[in-house]
Amino acid sequence: MRFKGLRNILFETGDISRFAGRFFAEAFVPRYEFREFLRQSYYIGYKSLPLVALTAFIIGLVITIQSRPTLVEFGAEAWLPQMISVSLIREIAPVITALICAGKIGSGIGAELGSMKVTEQIDAMDVSGTNPYKFLVVTRVLATTLMIPVLVVFADAISLYGGYLGANIRGVVSWDLFWNQVFESVTFNDLLPSLLKTFFFGFAIGIVGCYKGFSTQKGTEGVGRSANSAVVVSSILVFIIDLIAVQIADLMGLT
Amino acid sequence: MMENKNIAKAIQSDEIVMSIKGLCKSFGSNHVLRDFSLNLFRGENIAVIGKSGSGKSVLIKCVIGLLKADKGSITVLGEDVGNLNRRQLDEMRVKVGFLFQSNALYDSMTIRENLEFPLRRHRRKDKPENVDDLVMEALSNVGLEETVDMMPSELSGGMRKRIALARTLILKPEIILYDEPTTGLDPITGREISQLMVEIQKKYNTSSIIISHDMNCVKIASNRIAMLIDGTNYATGPFDELKEFNDPKVRSFF
Ligand SMILES: Nc1ncnc2c1ncn2[C@@H]1O[C@H](COP(=O)(O)OP(=O)(O)OP(=O)(O)O)[C@@H](O)[C@H]1O
Ligand SMILES: [Mg+2]
Numbered sequence: 001m002r003f004k005g006l007r008n009i010l011f012e013t014g015d016i017s018r019f020a021g022r023f024f025a026e027a028f029v030p031r032y033e034f035r036e037f038l039r040q041s042y043y044i045g046y047k048s049l050p051l052v053a054l055t056a057f058i059i060g061l062v063i064t065i066q067s068r069p070t071l072v073e074f075g076a077e078a079w080l081p082q083m084i085s086v087s088l089i090r091e092i093a094p095v096i097t098a099l100i101c102a103g104k105i106g107s108g109i110g111a112e113l114g115s116m117k118v119t120e121q122i123d124a125m126d127v128s129g130t131n132p133y134k135f136l137v138v139t140r141v142l143a144t145t146l147m148i149p150v151l152v153v154f155a156d157a158i159s160l161y162g163g164y165l166g167a168n169i170r171g172v173v174s175w176d177l178f179w180n181q182v183f184e185s186v187t188f189n190d191l192l193p194s195l196l197k198t199f200f201f202g203f204a205i206g207i208v209g210c211y212k213g214f215s216t217q218k219g220t221e222g223v224g225r226s227a228n229s230a231v232v233v234s235s236i237l238v239f240i241i242d243l244i245a246v247q248i249a250d251l252m253g254l255t
Numbered sequence: 256m257m258e259n260k261n262i263a264k265a266i267q268s269d270e271i272v273m274s275i276k277g278l279c280k281s282f283g284s285n286h287v288l289r290d291f292s293l294n295l296f297r298g299e300n301i302a303v304i305g306k307s308g309s310g311k312s313v314l315i316k317c318v319i320g321l322l323k324a325d326k327g328s329i330t331v332l333g334e335d336v337g338n339l340n341r342r343q344l345d346e347m348r349v350k351v352g353f354l355f356q357s358n359a360l361y362d363s364m365t366i367r368e369n370l371e372f373p374l375r376r377h378r379r380k381d382k383p384e385n386v387d388d389l390v391m392e393a394l395s396n397v398g399l400e401e402t403v404d405m406m407p408s409e410l411s412g413g414m415r416k417r418i419a420l421a422r423t424l425i426l427k428p429e430i431i432l433y434d435e436p437t438t439g440l441d442p443i444t445g446r447e448i449s450q451l452m453v454e455i456q457k458k459y460n461t462s463s464i465i466i467s468h469d470m471n472c473v474k475i476a477s478n479r480i481a482m483l484i485d486g487t488n489y490a491t492g493p494f495d496e497l498k499e500f501n502d503p504k505v506r507s508f509f
Binding site: 112115116118119120121123124125126127128129130131 | 316319321341345348349353355356357358359360361362363372373376377378
């Protein structure tokens with residue numbers, strides 16, 4: 001009995017991998033659902049902007065305010081912009097954005113596809129000359145894979161702005177000086193791995209949301225359970241991907 | 256079972272449009288269908304009745320290719336459903352309409368978009384150009400023209416059922432599979448829907464399988480009844496004939 005949980009996790013991992021494998025088999029052969037992809041990109045990208053912006057701003061502000069005393073203690077107050085910009089861009093903004101999106105987008109996809117599944121809407125598409133995997137899954141996964149990096153870049157900028165304000169609450173850093181220091185300290189080696197991993201975050205969020213939706217069991221609690229576990233599983237995946245990405249970047253000397 | 260010749264005489268056609276032979280379907284250890292057989296003639300409405308959970312929905316989902324049969328053969332308009340590829344399956348599904356038990360209207364789309372969906376999505380040689388006219392015609396068939404720009408969530412259960420019916424009929428299918436068309440409706444609306452099904456049958460010479468618990472609907476809309484009991488076609492015949500049957504399993508339905 002102790003191994004039952006483990007067994008379920010392994011089975012589910014296999015199922016999700018198979019579901020993701022199907023994405024590659026279906027995404028690159030016609031017919032392409034371009035309009036639906038645009039619609040989903042709009043919903044997934046644009047509609048998440050305010051939430052992402054708000055969290056990024058607050059995180060930037062808070063990190064700066066909290067880092068300051070430590071740096072002051074070492075007499076390194078002038079390093080504040082460098083320090084926060086590297087940690088925000090390399091780690092904090094991408095992961096926070098991905099987690100916010102796992103919550104908002106992952107649960108949204110899980111619930112939407114889940115209720116389509118239990119009310120037979122997915123079957124109805126199937127009998128109406130439409131491949132539901134292409135129409136519903138491929139479009140959503142492509143949209144999350146491409147939109148989450150965009151949201152992260154946006155979050156990078158907003159969180160740095162939050163950092164700028166944070167730095168100016170107690171001390172004085174001019175606008176020009178702040179950004180000069182930021183661009184001096186953030187290198188290509190910081191940007192590239194942090195941007196690359198966000199594509200994987202996006203893919204994971206899309207695939208898990210769709211998988212949970214498609215495997216929803218009958219009944220309204222089924223839909224709730226799908227939405228819920230879409231968030232849990234995709235959040236865990238975000239951390240796992242992050243861990244792997246850090247190791248790879250480290251191995252490649254991108255530090 | 257009634258002689259094929261007699262049925263053919265009653266509906267004046269001996270062309271079989273759908274033939275199910277020895278159909279078996281299980282989910283794990285749940286053997287839902289075991290050796291189910293049925294022939295549907297052109298212009299005929301057959302009602303399939305059976306207890307809840309007896310596999311009626313599974314039966315017609317196998318026919319339309321949403322579920323894959325474990326054993327047996329299903330021939331629809333001369334094609335063996337089990338051997339069709341995706342494209343051929345789509346072609347068949349233009350000619351076979353399916354009314355879902357839960358209506359399956361797309362929540363995120365307006366009624367117009369719901370009705371346009373099969374028209375626009377099916378890859379057909381003769382893509383319809385007058386989509387708007389077809390949508391309005393389908394809506395007027397069910398008497399709901401005024402709902403065209405509403406969302407499904409704004410409609411009552413009976414209205415949704417009628418919209419779903421309109422969407423099923425919009426491609427002018429030759430065969431229609433109705434999954435419980437009158438369940439959950441008041442008796443008056445139920446009778447209207449039943450009469451609508453008969454009208455469609457007469458007007459377009461369609462053949463249908465009607466799944467129902469509603470004996471009024473069965474009586475009005477069907478030429479023949481098939482009883483799905485224990486996964487097989489237990490008894491088949493016209494309403495009045497089956498009513499006189501002496502088998503307790505059959506009697507319990509009437
Ligand atoms: N996709 C599926 N996976 C597993 N079991 C299924 C599936 N679809 C149906 N079943 C099982 O098959 C049996 C028959 O289901 P079906 O939906 O055909 O019943 P029904 O005769 O249509 O009942 P109702 O009148 O309530 O609609 C049920 O026991 C159900 O649990
Ligand atoms: Mg059913």
